[in-house]
Amino acid sequence: MVDQRLPLASVSDFATWEPVLRLMLTDGTHRSAGRSARVAGRVSRYGWSLGHQGSLSSTRIAVEDIQRSLARGGVQEVAFSAEIQPDGRTTLGLVWPSPVVEPAVGYPDLGVLVLAEGSLPEPWLRRPDPVPGAMPAPSADLELLERTLRERLPDAIGATEEEISAAEARLGVPLSDELKVLYRVTRVGRGDDFEAADRAGEAVGCELFGLEHLSAVDAAQRHPGWKLGAKRAVRTGPGAAVQGLAGSPGWTCFGSNGGDEFAVDLTPGPAGHVGQIILVDHEQSLGAELVADSLTDFVLGRLREDGGDRRGDQLPAEARVGTGHLETIQAAAHPALEVLSVGPGDGTPYSLAPVAGLPRLRTLTASPGTLADALEVAGLPGLEFLELGAREWRVLLDAGAVPRTLKAAAITVRDERHLPVVPLANEILTLWNRPRIVQTLLYGDLGPGV
Template sequence: MADQRSRSSLLHDFATWQPVLRLLWDGGEQEQAAHSVRFAGRVGRGSWSLPRRRQSPGPGRAALADDMRDEMKAVERVQRALADAGVDDVAFTAEISPGGKAGLRLFGASPAVEPGLGNPHPGTLILVEDAVPRPWLHLPDPVPGAVPAPSADPALLERTLRERLPEAVGATEAEIAAAESRLGVALPEELKALYRVTRARWEDHVDDHSAAQRECVAVGCELFALDGLYIAEASSRHCLWKFAAMEAVVTPPDAAVQGVVGSPGWIVFGDNGGGDRLAVDLTPGPRGHTGQIIILSHEENIGACLVADSLTDLVMRRSSERHGGGADGDRPPAVAHVNIRSLPSIEAAAHPGLEVLHIGAWEAEPLSLAPVMELPRLRTLVAYPGTLADPLEIAGLSALEFLELGPDEWRVLLDAGAVPRSLSAAAITVHGTRDPRPIVGIANELLALWDRPRIIQTVLEGDLEPMARG
């Protein structure tokens, strides 16, 4: 086991953790006299999750910072140690005896493990270094017949913006050429016309604090400076593996926008004020126009929505009546959910184009994977604990790149030497408040199969009695 005694740093000093442990021990006061108590949690630089019941603020009153003052004070010491060590967060488990003897186990970060989602268990294991889910490798398809929309009118666009922004400082041709060189793509004529009117630099506004707002109103979005333009390739759309692996690229034949994660032809030039990015689309869908305006939602991992057929339409407040994309109603979905509220069986999900199978809450007999064993594109399987009749069937799924199972199912595969070697990433589903130690043990066994850096466990020991009340 990747285990070691305490190391020399504030994070690995028992005194750093003593206030947190005291807080948790006091919260379990009724049980202390009878037996040892065990706790598990996670502390990050900006947040924490502790197994502690907080007192209700009472009817008609919201919770206040004062209600959590003791908890915040205890956690602050650990957060300072995290910052000092250059670590984002740390998970822990602790066992405290009736007499106050405490054993603390810290689970260190590994470059091969994504952060957990607020609990003390490991996040997704990256088994192949720098691996990304298949949708993040999918480039847009060529659309040879795509042309600009009839409404695209660079001259009208420039004239309108000069009327709306008479004091704006425009970009020079040399500055536009420099932006094209940096991006590695020629800017469409409409985008050039926009930046010839205003290069949108904050310093150009001098002391006119309302200039940026006038610019926003004139264009129809929060405009990025010319040197802030960027290409929304897939790598710019960060997503945790366990969520990214659930996506699939789908572009119906009547779509205006391709259902890809990102594209070398998506030039981002603004924001809608809520974190969603506007881009000029040079790689449209089968029914789209070159240079159409799309919006990339910060709440979505893939695809984009059509906003306007051209930048001219955006500035002239003419929205598009076409749709951007969506599911192809003529084909079964590439992502299937089998559970008590969705598909009633794996047979109902199986078809040659299936890429992602998610087996969720299930009340009937455990399911067999036989209906999907020969599917050539099935790359993601997520199965809630207890839903599979025979976990060893997974060994026959030769194209899997991501697999998420419960601890017991992973134990079956590990003991049989049947973990699919095609995997690039894996995750362990944990329900309830299970002890993190065996879960970390399974994670380290999986990481070892790919010779990836393990989760280091640091053991600290100390006594809480010196801080006893009174």
């Protein structure tokens, strides 16, 4: 959709963009004699992604007028692409923020088209697997835990049974017996002064949450976006103490180290214990680290030193085919395959026939030109995310073969950049009755030999 209403007049002035375009052409990587040059990037109110190797100061000067205009207009960012002819005639496309596009942060790509409102990749919908026979660790000692806490907090006021029951009702899961002991000794919060809260934290070994602030780890809040999330898979091996989930109603957060959160785990992995203590890293989107086998161990400082999140071999759930990875699609074919990424190999396009009909395959990303026949995508019945080059998408659209199971999609941008990609993206969005992307086209002249 090309919009001539110019959402921000100053940003939609070609002269405002000339410093950026000239800067991106100075490194010589975008132009060759007698051929047009293509550049693309993003400018936000607080940063930029230009793919330019010049100095920070020169780049800041080039984008400052654009950033001021975005701030005045209340616009977070604008993506751009330009095609510069050898004689300097330039077509500049500005792509405005859209509620249906998840920006490709750090990339010039258009971003991910969200086809299903509020959708998440399957790993962020995964519920914990049952672990029959899982028990508390032998080190869980209610009497020792209570005695230790009362010695360390002789003046603390504990929560009532009614308050503990109310917390359980709010969470929808019972508190572990050890956690109940903790809050019977000190309710913390709710009028406590900072010194009392600090004493409670020192006694337990972390910044302790008040009973009313206990919460489960919400998987959706750890979602890193479709661009990354669609390419991840949950893996919980038979020797794992912690399930590799994004979140669980049985992960009850009770404290923090100032950035990450400690949780009591009621849904452990096959080699774990009910009530073990895990650390949920705010920089990670899946899994958690085992810290202690029990809250008793945690309070007594008996911490695990081998609790790292070892993801190990990605096969068979995730597979990459191409240079430096698997040599064939056949080598990736497995009933458990969920994510297949196809990159350039020896130059021979790949057939998707070996993975046709696989029941769990939900993500396919293929670099432009790597598929022998784009229509073979139709043989993948469970796709929820598809990332292809513009030419492959054109084949699917013309044949009416775009999988309707998709929740999100992406167009890999190389030489095409945004200029021809936005209309293609709008065709895909139309199939799902989603709002179209607004693009403003500007025309100018940078002169020959820029």
